[in-house]
Amino acid sequence: MAMKLILAIVQNEDADDLIEGLTAAHYGATRLASTGGFLRQGNTTIIVGVPDEAVQNVLNIISQHSQSRRQQPPINPFPDGTLLPRKKSAFAPKPPPPNPIEQVIAQSLAANPVEVQTGRATVFVLELDHFERI
């Protein structure tokens, strides 16, 4: 039987409802805790293996149980606490404190928070070579 693997990345707020919708329709699903690369906030990746003919139904269920939301990106895009990328050095393991320009940028971003509009879900549908329950 030809099958597909559906990977759906959804917001945490929608995950319980979506899993309920999938299990109520008798689709097996696995949820994984994941983190968005841009917002660096938790989201949920749901894996569903289904026969080809069920793909559209699963996409409909995902669509019904997910919402688009406005979210704020982190003020500081660099994880080392600075606003500008720093070269790593064995002699300076700690990043230098933010310089005055970085402080002005940080204050401006804090005063005028930027928002992004997330999609309802990011969905990948992959060919599945083999499916087996052992």
Ligand code: 2BA
């Ligand atoms: P994040 O990477 O945390 O992205 C969250 C939202 O931020 C995105 O919503 C989009 O509205 C915005 N965004 C992402 N990258 C951006 C950038 N470089 N500049 C400006 N805004 C940006 P969605 O597009 O709905 O994505 C929701 C989540 O789906 C993402 O969370 C990520 O975890 C996943 N995702 C999206 N596209 C992907 C891809 N091509 N491959 C793998 N995962 C993806």
